[in-house]
Amino acid sequence: MTTGPDHSPFSSAFRGEGARTGVVLSHGFTGSPHGLRAWAAALAAAGFAVRMPLLPGHGTTWQDLARTRWQQWHGALDDAFLELDAECDHVFAAGLSMGGALALRIAATRPVAGVVLVNPGLVIDDPRASLAGILKLVLKSTPSIGNDILKAGVDEGAYARTPVAAAHELHKMFRDTVRLLPRVTAPVQAYRSAVDHVVSDASMDVLRRGLTHAPLEVIRLDNSYHVATLDNDADRIFEGSVDFIRRVQAAAAGPAEEVPSEQA
Numbered sequence: 497m498t499t500g501p502d503h504s505p506f507s508s509a510f511r512g513e514g515a516r517t518g519v520v521l522s523h524g525f526t527g528s529p530h531g532l533r534a535w536a537a538a539l540a541a542a543g544f545a546v547r548m549p550l551l552p553g554h555g556t557t558w559q560d561l562a563r564t565r566w567q568q569w570h571g572a573l574d575d576a577f578l579e580l581d582a583e584c585d586h587v588f589a590a591g592l593s594m595g596g597a598l599a600l601r602i603a604a605t606r607p608v609a610g611v612v613l614v615n616p617g618l619v620i621d622d623p624r625a626s627l628a629g630i631l632k633l634v635l636k637s638t639p640s641i642g643n644d645i646l647k648a649g650v651d652e653g654a655y656a657r658t659p660v661a662a663a664h665e666l667h668k669m670f671r672d673t674v675r676l677l678p679r680v681t682a683p684v685q686a687y688r689s690a691v692d693h694v695v696s697d698a699s700m701d702v703l704r705r706g707l708t709h710a711p712l713e714v715i716r717l718d719n720s721y722h723v724a725t726l727d728n729d730a731d732r733i734f735e736g737s738v739d740f741i742r743r744v745q746a747a748a749a750g751p752a753e754e755v756p757s758e759q760a
Contacts, residue, residue: 502533518546521536526642558637588609592615600703603710636661638658
């Protein structure tokens with residue numbers, strides 16, 4: 497018996513020792529928490545409190561997504577951050593693809609302790625992106641951008657079609673997020689696949705230029721495509737992000753409590 501993707505949100509309480517630490521996670525455009533569920537579970541197993549909302553318009557139909565605005569996506573993640581912030585001493589923001597851009601928005605507008613990104617999107621390379629506001633009036637959807645996964649037999653459960661109206665919202669959100677990047681001061685860890693058929697290196701170039709006040713650590717993934725959280729390098733991301741969070745916490749606490757890095 498096979499089951500379909502689990503689009504439901506994920507939530508866990510803090511179960512660790514020391515400073516209460518939380519992680520707010522965001523899935524990507526046309527995707528759902530299904531693509532990050534194993535990552536969320538790994539963070540929860542490490543003792544962190546975790547919140548991963550289902551963003552408005554996702555996990556249902558692409559027609560629902562076509563009726564949403566980017567401010568609703570950001571609002572859902574911001575609400576999840578505030579929920580964690582009320583019960584934790586430190587909160588980290590993390591995300592995949594568009595979720596990476598949303599995590600950066602949280603970092604630019606809220607007091608996050610650190611940021612973890614997986615193939616973050618900040619640029620849409622398609623030359624039609626700037627015309628999406630007009631195209632949406634005559635073209636309702638385009639083929640899916642989902643399931644860019646090297647590992648065989650894995651389905652992220654993304655929409656079969658991409659709504660042009662929502663792509664227009666994504667384009668606007670990316671532009672506004674790039675404007676906010678200089679406000680990010682927390683350390684950033686970014687995982688970047690060597691081969692990514694969805695997000696080009698232009699987004700990483702923009703990220704490097706924009707983070708003028710935040711340290712950036714980039715880790716190359718050689719055995720995964722865009723949805724790396726479901727791909728061959730998933731465990732490396734899970735273990736590395738836990739290590740990064742602990743290192744950032746240790747650095748903030750002082751040399752006496754510093755935890756050595758496990759990152760190769």
